[in-house]
Amino acid sequence: MKILIVDDEKRIIEVLEAYLEREGYEIHSADNGIDALKKAKTIELDLMILDLMLPDISGEEVCRLVRKDSDLPILMLTAKSAEDDRINGIVMGADDYVSKPFSPREVVVRVQAILRRVKKAEKKDSISFNKNKLVIDLIKKEVTANGHLISLTPIEYKLLTNMAMSPGRVYSRLDLLEKIQDEGMYYEGYERSVDTHIKNLRKKMEGDPRQPIFILTVFGMGYKFGGTLDAANSPV
Incomplete structure (x- = not known):
């Protein structure tokens, strides 16, 4: 599997490269944001380790552009340790966050955990949450909520599956809007129009839309998926 390490500190790249290659990963590296974006487009990567403090463009911007x-x-991977910085990293679309100074072995374990989750999700024909209260058939693109098959628009289905694949991750309205556009769907309106689709999703899939358990609002940030992945779907 191919991993891109993006950091302007040569020593950090060398250390992580040594540890990750020992685990059998093919390592590529970049010491700035522009080079990282180029390699993300030209190399079939499985994961990126991204420092937030880069010499040209910020890691947050690199993350946002990759997510498009x-x-x-x-x-x-960053020296920023304040809670707001960690939260901002997750909001930007990161799957996990490690602060410097770090243990290389911890980074390896986190990399393995992320890739394990991704591999499990890719193999699934369907995923379920909260003891089958919500079931998403990834092959048929059908959703069952509380035992009833519900009819979703393509945009609603895409919004739901993107959030459900990463429970707990916060998505800004812009993140969700870009997910729709990246699928080649025609979308008209501003970021706030995402709220309308979320409202419709809640009406269709939540027992009580006023007290949702799956599509949760993170005030001042956006939305996250609050369902609990059923044990049969969890990584071993």
Whole structure:
């Protein structure tokens, strides 16, 4: 599997490269954001380890631009340790976050955990949450909520599956809007129009739309999926 390490500190790249190659990963590297974006487009990557503090463009911007084109798993690596910075990293689309100074072995474990989750999701024909209260058939693109098959528009289905694949991850309205556009769907309106689709999703799939358990609002940030993946779907 191919991993891109993006960091302007040569020593960090060398250390992570040594540890990850020992685990059998093929490592590529970049010491700036522009080079990272080029390699993300030209190399079939499985994961990116991304430092937030880069010499040209910020890691947050790199993450945002990568997220416009793909769902490539991203592990953020940074000296920023404040809670707001960590939250911002997740909001930007990171799958996990490690603060410097770090243990290389911890980074390896986190990389393995992320890739394991991705591999499990890709193999599934369907995923279920909250003891089958919500079931998403990834082959038929059908959704069953509380035992009833519900009719979703293509946009609603795409919004739901993107969030459900990463429970707990916060998506801004812009993130969700870009997910729709990346699928080649015609979308008219501003970021706030996402709220309308979320409202419709809740009406269709939540027992009580006023007290949702699946599509949750994160005030000032956006939305996240609050369902609990059933044990049969969980990574071993």
